[in-house]
Structures are given as C-alpha cells and as structure tokens.
Amino acid sequence: MTGTCIELKNLEFQWPGATRPLLSIPQFNVQQGERVLLRGASGSGKSTLLSLIAGIHAPAKNQLHVLEHDMGKLSQRQRDKLRANEIGYIFQQFNLLPYLTAVANVSLAAKFSPARRRRVNEISPHHSEHAKELLLQLGLDKGDLSRPAHQLSVGQQQRVAAARALFGSPALIIADEPTSALDADHRDNFIQVLFNACQQHNTTLLFVTHDGSLAHHFERSIELNEINQATLGHI
Amino acid sequence: MIRLALASLLNRKASAWLTILAIAVSTLLLLGVERVRHQTQENFANTISGTDLIVGARTGNTQLLLSSVFHIGALSNTLSWQSYQHLQGLRGVAWHIPIALGDSFGEFPVVATSTDFFEYFRYADRQALIFAQGDSFDDAQTAVLGAEVAKRRQLKLGDKFTISHGSGGISFSDHDAHPFKVSGILERTGTPVDQAVYIPLSGLGQVHGESVRDTTHENEHAHDHEHTHEHSHEPPVYTFSAVLLGLSSRPLALRMQRDINTYQGEPLTAIMPGMALTELWRTLNLFEKALLAVSTLVVATGLLGMLTALLSSLRERRREMAVLRAVGAGPVTIFGLLVSEALILAMVGVGIGIGMLYLIIGVGGDALLANTGILLRATPLTTTEWSFLAAIILAALILSFIPAWRAYRNALADGLTIRV
Known part of the structure; x- marks a missing residue:
C-alpha cells in the first residue's frame, strides 16, 4: 500500500494570544506503511504537532492533510470521527481506563468507531476474542487479559495501549513517548513488539520521543528542530 | 455509553x-x-358514610368528629340520656346510634353502643358491617370485636376478656369483675372499626354501676341529675359521648343541625361528617x-x-x-x-x-x-x-x-x- 499518510505543507500554527508561531514547517511527509521517529526536546512543539495530526486542534486550510483529509476543513466532529476510525494513539502513560479489564480497554477502540468495528468483524465476530489475540501477540500473559487495568504493571499497560491502538487496524498509530516510563529492557522489547504488529497490519507509525538513542530502530528519523523553522528562527 | x-x-x-x-x-x-x-x-373519607349528623355535647366540630368516629382524642363533655331521648324523637330521624366512649381494652378503645350500630353504620361506599363470625350482642356481658382486635389479641368466639377504665395503655382501675364474652367478630373494613371493641350500653352500665362509688367516676356521673324518665325502665347509662343520626331525607340535615345546636335542654353540637372532614383538611x-x-x-x-x-x-x-x-x-x-x-x-x-x-x-x-x-x-x-x-x-x-x-x-x- 502506498500513498501519503501525513502531509504537511507550509504549516503555521500559533496558539491564540501567542506573539509568534510555535510551528512553522515548510514540508514534512510520512508515507503509508512507514515507521518514522520524530525527535524533539520538550517544549519544541511536539505535543502541539501531534494534537494537530490527531485532530484535536485544527490547523488552517491546506496546511495539513491526514489520509487525504484536509484537517483545516474538517469540523471538530469530523476530526473526532477520523481519529476514532483511523488513528491509534498511545500516551506516555496512563493510557487505560483503570476500571476496565485489559480486554475491555482494547475493545474500547471500536466503541466510537463504526469503521473499526467493521474491520474487526471481518477478522472475528467476537471482538473480545480478537482483542485477546492482539494482547497475546503483544506479549501479555493469558492470566492478565481479564485483570482490571490498574492491576497491571506499567510495561503491561503500555502493551495494552498498543493493542488498543492497533485494534480494528487504523491506518496510523501515533505514539507519544510511549517508552519513557519503561526501563531500557522493556523499552527495546516494547518497540520490537510494536514494530512487528505494525508491519503485520501495514500500519503507519509516527513515534515521538525526546530520546535520540532509539533512532537506530527506525528506518527514518526526523529532528523536529530541523524541519520547524519557528524554532530555527528563534535560535 | x-x-x-x-x-x-x-x-x-x-x-x-x-x-x-x-x-x-x-x-x-x-x-x-x-x-x-x-x-x-x-x-378518613372512607371511615364514615351514610351518617347525616353526629351529635355530641358542646365541643369543637373536629374534636367531635375525631373522637366519635376515629377514636382519636377524648371528649370531655357528655350528652345526657334525656338529650338522646330528645334526638330520637326529632322528626325525620330514620335511625340513631348512641356511642359511649371512655373505656379501653389494652390499646383498643371500647365503644358502648346499641345493636343498631351493626345494622345502620356504613363506611366507605355505603358498605354495611358484616360479621365474620358470630353475631351481635346477646346480653349485657357480650362484646363484638373489630377484626384487628380479634387478630392481635387472638380472641375467638366465646373467649372472655375484661376492659379497663380510661383510654389506652395501663389503667389502674380495671373492671375485672365484669368479663365480657365475645359474641361476634366483624369482617375487616380498613377503618377504625377494626380497632375497636363493641359492648352493649347495658354492659357499660353494669361495669360502671359497679364502680359508681369509685371516686374517679364522680365527674362522669356528676350530672346524674333527677330527670323524668319517659320510659318505664331505667336507662342503661346516663351519659353518652355522641349520637350518630341517619335522616329520612338528606336535605333535612342542615335545618336539624341548627335545631340541635340551639337545643335548650343542654348545649349540644351537631356536625355533618363530610363538612367536618373538609374543615379538618383545611386545618391540616x-x-x-x-x-x-x-x-x-x-x-x-x-x-x-x-x-x-x-x-x-x-x-x-x-x-x-x-x-x-x-x-x-x-x-x-x-x-x-x-x-x-x-x-x-x-x-x-x-x-x-x-x-x-x-x-x-x-x-x-x-x-x-x-x-x-x-x-x-x-x-x-x-x-x-x-x-x-x-x-x-x-x-x-x-x-x-x-x-x-x-x-x-x-x-x-x-x-x-x-x-x-
């Protein structure tokens, strides 16, 4: 599968009330199926860029396309829908609803997305069965599948979060520092597991971190500072 | 969601x-x-039906209604046998039920009345009282129980019990010498009738005649004055708490109420139950x-x-x-x-x-x-x-x-x- 997954062209973004733009990116593309590491120090506008791509906040028109949708033209509701259907999001930590089981947390991804439900149905009519498969694939033990999320270790929680992001095969997974709460062993292991799963589902992965040492895992690694002229101009 | x-x-x-x-x-x-x-x-509305007037000694409308029908509170004044005779003689009176209160059986009030009570008293939608077992009074020593009394005290036909003076609870003057025998038990009505014991007036007279020398009864029998009896026999009791009247025609009630309220022999109060109830609701x-x-x-x-x-x-x-x-x-x-x-x-x-x-x-x-x-x-x-x-x-x-x-x-x- 080819095509552009994320396409930034002359993206300018500034928070209301700010004196100068936080983001000013002439060009940045991510192809479908690509696995890209985006590195940036904290405060470099990483989170803002991610919230634009994920459709939480809206850019101006014709500046950002995600899966061929001009994010500047979509309404809040349409962006929420696009995110529900096509974007899996993994947080740094606290990804899960603590009162739901691991399996229920994973199937939550399909709750707000008819498209994901449809795609899961093609694989298996029983959503929880498919959620279990994904969890096992990501290295969770059978015994942990039906435990409430708050009883799981941080490493296990991140795997559940990855499984949720993958559930229903969205086109894009955004991982916002998913390994920063993990120690080195778990970190490499988690990245490996995530890679395999993305490859298997042909999912694009945008992996954001401040930790440059992870770059060797990725086929492509980008420094946010290098593409963001707002920061360059400032320096 | x-x-x-x-x-x-x-x-x-x-x-x-x-x-x-x-x-x-x-x-x-x-x-x-x-x-x-x-x-x-x-x-409350279901408790009494068909009674056109309730007559008692001069007192408040609500008080008369509550004590005579609902057995709530006590009447401090009584009306005399003479007045009762007078009421019976009024034109248009179809039936009359005398009521004498003041005694109790445990927590249940004792109502001394005549057999007319079982015949004429109506509740709810003009329903008559029905005997579940037994029948009305045979003689002065028999009693009829409300359904609840019989159930709570586990009394059966033929059982004997004694009543005590004063309303409710512990009394220091029990009428132990005059036991009453259960002659009948009424069907449940869902009204205060279930909660009362009914004895004949003559029964009450005997009980109190026995204790007439008791000082506690002096007040009650104080106006035991010398009246001329129209009847040859002695009245079973000298005073009543209230009399329920049924009239041959309903519209008579208003005029009769006025007549009774201005009766010269003794200060009396007559109330129409429906109106007294309305008045009570307004108060409440x-x-x-x-x-x-x-x-x-x-x-x-x-x-x-x-x-x-x-x-x-x-x-x-x-x-x-x-x-x-x-x-x-x-x-x-x-x-x-x-x-x-x-x-x-x-x-x-x-x-x-x-x-x-x-x-x-x-x-x-x-x-x-x-x-x-x-x-x-x-x-x-x-x-x-x-x-x-x-x-x-x-x-x-x-x-x-x-x-x-x-x-x-x-x-x-x-x-x-x-x-x-």
Whole structure:
C-alpha cells in the first residue's frame, strides 16, 4: 500500500494570544506503511504537532492533510470521527481506563468507531476474542487479559495501549513517548513488539520521543528542530 | 455509553452508593409523605358514610368528629340520656346510634353502643358491617370485636376478656369483675372499626354501676341529675359521648343541625361528617404543605449531593476523559457520559426509594397502624407519585448538565494532554 499518510505543507500554527508561531514547517511527509521517529526536546512543539495530526486542534486550510483529509476543513466532529476510525494513539502513560479489564480497554477502540468495528468483524465476530489475540501477540500473559487495568504493571499497560491502538487496524498509530516510563529492557522489547504488529497490519507509525538513542530502530528519523523553522528562527 | 457510565460509576462505588442512598432516602420521604397524606385522606373519607349528623355535647366540630368516629382524642363533655331521648324523637330521624366512649381494652378503645350500630353504620361506599363470625350482642356481658382486635389479641368466639377504665395503655382501675364474652367478630373494613371493641350500653352500665362509688367516676356521673324518665325502665347509662343520626331525607340535615345546636335542654353540637372532614383538611392543609416542602428540600439536598459528587469526580477523571478522547469520543459523548451517569444514579436511587417504601409498608405497616393509627396500603403508585418521581429524575437530568458542561469544556481544552 502506498500513498501519503501525513502531509504537511507550509504549516503555521500559533496558539491564540501567542506573539509568534510555535510551528512553522515548510514540508514534512510520512508515507503509508512507514515507521518514522520524530525527535524533539520538550517544549519544541511536539505535543502541539501531534494534537494537530490527531485532530484535536485544527490547523488552517491546506496546511495539513491526514489520509487525504484536509484537517483545516474538517469540523471538530469530523476530526473526532477520523481519529476514532483511523488513528491509534498511545500516551506516555496512563493510557487505560483503570476500571476496565485489559480486554475491555482494547475493545474500547471500536466503541466510537463504526469503521473499526467493521474491520474487526471481518477478522472475528467476537471482538473480545480478537482483542485477546492482539494482547497475546503483544506479549501479555493469558492470566492478565481479564485483570482490571490498574492491576497491571506499567510495561503491561503500555502493551495494552498498543493493542488498543492497533485494534480494528487504523491506518496510523501515533505514539507519544510511549517508552519513557519503561526501563531500557522493556523499552527495546516494547518497540520490537510494536514494530512487528505494525508491519503485520501495514500500519503507519509516527513515534515521538525526546530520546535520540532509539533512532537506530527506525528506518527514518526526523529532528523536529530541523524541519520547524519557528524554532530555527528563534535560535 | 450506558455500559461505560456504569463501569465508571462502579469504579467509584463508595461515592456512587452514597449518592444513590441519599436520593433513595429522599425519594422515600417524598413518596411516604405523599402516601400518608393521600391515604389518610382516603381512609378518613372512607371511615364514615351514610351518617347525616353526629351529635355530641358542646365541643369543637373536629374534636367531635375525631373522637366519635376515629377514636382519636377524648371528649370531655357528655350528652345526657334525656338529650338522646330528645334526638330520637326529632322528626325525620330514620335511625340513631348512641356511642359511649371512655373505656379501653389494652390499646383498643371500647365503644358502648346499641345493636343498631351493626345494622345502620356504613363506611366507605355505603358498605354495611358484616360479621365474620358470630353475631351481635346477646346480653349485657357480650362484646363484638373489630377484626384487628380479634387478630392481635387472638380472641375467638366465646373467649372472655375484661376492659379497663380510661383510654389506652395501663389503667389502674380495671373492671375485672365484669368479663365480657365475645359474641361476634366483624369482617375487616380498613377503618377504625377494626380497632375497636363493641359492648352493649347495658354492659357499660353494669361495669360502671359497679364502680359508681369509685371516686374517679364522680365527674362522669356528676350530672346524674333527677330527670323524668319517659320510659318505664331505667336507662342503661346516663351519659353518652355522641349520637350518630341517619335522616329520612338528606336535605333535612342542615335545618336539624341548627335545631340541635340551639337545643335548650343542654348545649349540644351537631356536625355533618363530610363538612367536618373538609374543615379538618383545611386545618391540616398548611401542615401538609409544610411537610411536602420539607421533603422536597430533602430531595433537593439529595440531588445536590449527586451534583457535588459528580463535579468533584471530574478532576480525578481528566485522564479518563483524555483516554476517551484519544479513542475518538467527541466532547458530545463526554457530555452524554456525564448525563448518563447522573441518570443512572437518579434512577437507581428512585428505584431503591420505591422499593424501600413498599418494604416499609410491607414489613412495618402493621407496626405503623398499631402505633400511629395510620393505615398505609401497598397500592400501586398514583399519578401524583409518578409525577413526583418524574420530577426527581428530570431535576437530576437538568442538574447533570452542570458537570456535563464542565467535562465538555475540559475535554475541548485538554484534548489529549493528560493533566494529572
């Protein structure tokens, strides 16, 4: 599968009330199926860029396309829908609803997305069965599948979060520092597991971190500072 | 979304249950007050039917009504045998039931009357009294029991019991020397009739004739004055508490009431039961309104408790909201989630409140009846009660917009940033 997954062209973004733009990116593309590491120090506008791509906040028109949708033209509701259907999001930590089981947390991804439900149905009519498969694939033990999320270790929680992001095969997974709460062993292991799963589902992965040492895992690694002229101009 | 709201509530079990409990108790109170109000009115209205006038010594209308028919409170004045004779002789009087009160059998009042009582007294929708067992009085030493008395005291036909002087509870002057034999037991009526013991006037006369020298009876028999008897035989008792009159034609009542009220022989009061009841309701109206206002405020407190619980939960749930946003839940969904939670809390609370009401009526109804004389029936919810419940849930719905709006705004502002 080819095509552009994320396409930034002359993206300018500034928070209301700010004196100068936080983001000013002439060009940045991510192809479908690509696995890209985006590195940036904290405060470099990483989170803002991610919230634009994920459709939480809206850019101006014709500046950002995600899966061929001009994010500047979509309404809040349409962006929420696009995110529900096509974007899996993994947080740094606290990804899960603590009162739901691991399996229920994973199937939550399909709750707000008819498209994901449809795609899961093609694989298996029983959503929880498919959620279990994904969890096992990501290295969770059978015994942990039906435990409430708050009883799981941080490493296990991140795997559940990855499984949720993958559930229903969205086109894009955004991982916002998913390994920063993990120690080195778990970190490499988690990245490996995530890679395999993305490859298997042909999912694009945008992996954001401040930790440059992870770059060797990725086929492509980008420094946010290098593409963001707002920061360059400032320096 | 309902499932999610449920799961989230279960995660906050303690506060959710407390909120539900507060709503349940306030619902119970509101329903209880309404039910007591409604059913008491109904019971009162059902207690007497077909009696056109109640006559007693000069006293308040309400007092006469309450003591003669409902056995609530005592009449301090009595009317004389002479007056009773006079009343009987009035034109248009179809039937007359004399009533002498003042004695009791345990907590049950003893009503001395004539056999006419069983023949002419009507309750509810002009229903006559029916004997479940046995029959009316045979002689002065027999008694008829109300259904509740027979059941509670486990008395059967032919059993003997003694009554005591004074109304209710412990008395120091028991009429032990004059036991009464049960000659009949009445069918249940759901009125104060069930709660009373009926003895013939002659029986009361014998009991009190025996104790006439007792100093405690001096007052009662003080106006034992020398009257000229129209009848050849001695009257069974000299004084009565009240006389119930049935008239041959209803419109006579108004004129007769005036005639009796201006009777020269003795100061008398005649009341029409229906009008006296209306008067009583008017007196109680303010009290009822106050009760209803208090219970409405209690409901408001319960709902405000829910509002507090939901609002304070929002801060610790920002993470939860961010996760929901990440999987594609829109702000509207977040809004709906909060509203569903409030509705779940309110509905479960109201449901438990209803359950508690019926439980209390079922389990404690008898105790309530025995201790307060309030008869509550486990009838289905009335339209008024349903509308109260709907109002509670509607109020909960409207109140929930506050935390829901807060959460909506938070969801928009926070986005995927997790603020802990």
